[in-house]
Amino acid sequence: MSLRLGAMLPEVFRHLFKRPATVLYPFERNTVPRGLRGRPVMDPDKCIGCRMCERDCPAEAIEIKQESEATMPDGKVKKRYSMTLYLDRCAHCAQCEEICPAKPDKAVKLNEYFEEAAFDRGALKIVYK
Amino acid sequence: MSETFVLPVGPQHPALKEPTSFRFKVDGEYIIDADLRLGYNHRGMEKGCEARTYVQDIYLLERVCGICSNAHMTCFAQGVERLMGIEPPPRGLFIRCLMGELERIHSHLLWLGVAGHEIGFDTFFMYTWRDREVVMDLLEMVSGNRVNYGMQTFGGVRRDLDGTQIKTLLEGIAALKARTPYYLNLGATEPTMVARIKGVGLLPKQKAIELNTAGPTARASGVDFDVRKDDPYAGFGDLIPFTIVTDDGCDVLARVVVRAKEMMASYDIMEFILKNLPAGEIRTKAPRRVPEGETVSRVEAQRGECIHYIRANGTDKPDRVKVRAPTLANWPATLYMLRGAFLADIPIIMAAIDPCLSCTDRMAVISDCRGNEKVWDWETLRQHGIDFHRRRGIRP
Numbered sequence: 246m247s248l249r250l251g252a253m254l255p256e257v258f259r260h261l262f263k264r265p266a267t268v269l270y271p272f273e274r275n276t277v278p279r280g281l282r283g284r285p286v287m288d289p290d291k292c293i294g295c296r297m298c299e300r301d302c303p304a305e306a307i308e309i310k311q312e313s314e315a316t317m318p319d320g321k322v323k324k325r326y327s328m329t330l331y332l333d334r335c336a337h338c339a340q341c342e343e344i345c346p347a348k349p350d351k352a353v354k355l356n357e358y359f360e361e362a363a364f365d366r367g368a369l370k371i372v373y374k
Numbered sequence: 375m376s377e378t379f380v381l382p383v384g385p386q387h388p389a390l391k392e393p394t395s396f397r398f399k400v401d402g403e404y405i406i407d408a409d410l411r412l413g414y415n416h417r418g419m420e421k422g423c424e425a426r427t428y429v430q431d432i433y434l435l436e437r438v439c440g441i442c443s444n445a446h447m448t449c450f451a452q453g454v455e456r457l458m459g460i461e462p463p464p465r466g467l468f469i470r471c472l473m474g475e476l477e478r479i480h481s482h483l484l485w486l487g488v489a490g491h492e493i494g495f496d497t498f499f500m501y502t503w504r505d506r507e508v509v510m511d512l513l514e515m516v517s518g519n520r521v522n523y524g525m526q527t528f529g530g531v532r533r534d535l536d537g538t539q540i541k542t543l544l545e546g547i548a549a550l551k552a553r554t555p556y557y558l559n560l561g562a563t564e565p566t567m568v569a570r571i572k573g574v575g576l577l578p579k580q581k582a583i584e585l586n587t588a589g590p591t592a593r594a595s596g597v598d599f600d601v602r603k604d605d606p607y608a609g610f611g612d613l614i615p616f617t618i619v620t621d622d623g624c625d626v627l628a629r630v631v632v633r634a635k636e637m638m639a640s641y642d643i644m645e646f647i648l649k650n651l652p653a654g655e656i657r658t659k660a661p662r663r664v665p666e667g668e669t670v671s672r673v674e675a676q677r678g679e680c681i682h683y684i685r686a687n688g689t690d691k692p693d694r695v696k697v698r699a700p701t702l703a704n705w706p707a708t709l710y711m712l713r714g715a716f717l718a719d720i721p722i723i724m725a726a727i728d729p730c731l732s733c734t735d736r737m738a739v740i741s742d743c744r745g746n747e748k749v750w751d752w753e754t755l756r757q758h759g760i761d762f763h764r765r766r767g768i769r770p
């Protein structure tokens with residue numbers, strides 16, 4: 246291959262007429278793909294209190310607590326659980342969602358919300374109950 | 375009359391974004407001798423693994439490196455799979471390889487840009503990094519995250535590909551495939567760039583072998599070693615064809631060429647994978663406890679051979695995990711390359727091995743000039759941290 250000075254110039258000139266590659270965030274936003282691993286959200290109505298998510302979470306970001314216990318008319322005991330999520334520790338790995346055995350729908354799922362920055366750490370402690 | 379003196383570079387220095395410390399013995403502009411001190415970024419991850427379950431460890435080890443995250447995850451997952459005696463289904467293996475190659479592309483494009491930046495060619499850096507966004511978007515689409523993809527697990531992969539994703543992947547790969555030869559040509563023909571990297575950081579083949587060099591650094595010195603060929607894992611070997619790329623230049627230019635050509639080889643691998651993706655399951659069920667035993671697992675990360683040693687004791691937590699990241703293998707060769715080089719070439723010679731320091735850092739015991747050593751245990755270190763902040767008026 247022979248050496249050629251200014252091999253990059255044609256490319257540089259072409260870019261004078263192209264749109265910028267960057268997006269002016271936060272004024273403009275990129276769309277995120279379906280299935281982005283955002284914030285874990287828990288639905289206490291579906292949780293069976295197995296604590297698998299708490300056990301598996303690699304960041305120890307989940308606490309499951311029993312909130313109430315009620316005996317149903319049919320004699321069955323119904324317990325209700327809450328989840329405290331420390332979002333500042335969460336690594337968004339989705340292991341909690343993967344392991345949750347609740348049927349027919351998982352009790353914890355990740356949404357596609359990604360703008361998690363906060364000035365106050367306390368704002369990142371989320372309680373689902 | 376020539377006079378030598380020792381020039382300390384680092385731990386904070388302009389060449390790299392991570393801390394490591396060098397001692398250069400210089401004579402004018404020439405480096406006579408080079409020495410290295412590691413340990414500024416030691417994070418205790420290997421020890422951390424022993425306190426966590428295998429499932430937690432896979433995510434912890436993924437974070438050994440932000441760039442090679444999939445390589446570490448794959449390495450650990452396949453080692454543990456071997457101990458468990460399970461084998462992922464073919465579709466899982468194909469997607470596992472696909473992730474590895476996508477990661478290689480993003481890493482090599484990143485490296486090309488960094489190399490351009492280190493020699494003051496920032497236009498090159500801008501273009502490569504813009505094109506890198508294509509592969510970052512593909513990775514995000516497949517895995518749900520731009521870094522730390524979390525795709526590998528014991529017994530296969532965690533997410534499947536659908537028809538639209540395969541189509542988008544093929545389009546993205548085609549676009550990158552059209553772009554890459556441009557960078558290869560530019561690296562090899564732009565006179566300012568060639569003048570800056572040709573003959574710089576020489577590492578002859580024999581030395582590369584003697585010093586146990588790994589990855590593109592070794593292959594750019596003509597050593598045809600690649601774990602994908604020499605110890606095939608996942609789908610490599612029988613299922614997925616693979617060609618090895620080497621170059622005999624032995625300098626930084628050769629390392630640019632090898633990486634650019636490796637990207638071309640990766641596009642072919644990915645196209646093969648996507649066009650021949652077997653149907654079926656993506657993972658098999660894995661037990662939570664791992665039977666007693668030990669194993670060594672290795673994969674070809676983008677920077678070279680990545681090795682994990684895992685010892686299991688029959689519980690759900692490993693007894694010992696040891697990580698050998700490729701940068702550690704390349705340090706002796708880097709010191710060799712730096713000897714006799716110009717001071718001004720330090721950044722590009724170091725950057726040419728694509729070093730990653732936190733991945734590599736070990737705990738180091740350093741003695742002061744009188745030979746005194748001090749070892750602190752966890753409690754002392756903790757107390758020191760608390761006192762340090764208290765003295766500055768910060769209360770925990």
Ligand code: SF4
Nearest residue numbers: 302335336338339341
């Ligand atoms: S996404 Fe991962 S880190 Fe976050 S809460 Fe779930 S398991 Fe824990």
Ligand code: SF4
Nearest residue numbers: 292293295296298345
């Ligand atoms: S794994 Fe699911 S069902 Fe079990 S405690 Fe967590 S949220 Fe509830």
